[in-house]
Amino acid sequence: MDDQLALRIQLFREGGQVSPEVADFVTAELAALEAEGRPITEESAGMLTSHLMMALTRLLGGAPIGEFVTDEQVAAELADHPEAVERARRVSGRAHAELGATLPESEINFLALHLAVLAQQPTH
Template sequence: MDDQLTLRIRLFREGGQVRPEVADFVTAELATLEDEGRTVTEESAGMLTSHLMMALTRLLDGAPIEQFLTDEQVAAELTGHPEAVERARRVSERARAALGATLPESEINFLAMHLAVLAQQPTH
């Protein structure tokens, strides 16, 4: 993980925008991706990081997660990326087990989109 992505996470945590356990969970998920050879940088994973931290925080805070108007379109785009969808489901399951936060299908789909983009990045 590069310094800029580490800074992003630190700013979310220190600014009180996310719970420490959420920042820890997301950091661990990013480390796993990196351990698998993925390039995890601000450029490749910044949006994934912010989206997942904010979604988990909203869920833990009891804030509603709205369905997106583009859910069907996103799901259709994901048909070519079954591995990203499966990984998003596993992340969601780990979030439920570790944090008690159950991501709705729309959030799983958006997470899968981020993961599909990350999978297309060159590995190191």
């Protein structure tokens, strides 16, 4: 993880926007991606990081997350990326087990989009 992405997470944590548990969970997920050789930088994973931290924070805070109008379109775009969808489902399962946050299908799809983009980056 590069310094800029680490700073993003630190600012979310220190600013009180996310709980330490959420920040730790997201950091661990990013570390797992990096261990697979994925480039985990501000440029490649900044939006993924923010999206996942805020979605988990909303869920843990009891805020409803509705379905998006674009759900069908997103699902169609993901048809060529079943590995990203599967990984998003595993992240969702871990979020449920570790944090008690259950991501709705629309959030899983958006997470999968981020993961599909990340998977297209050259590995190191």
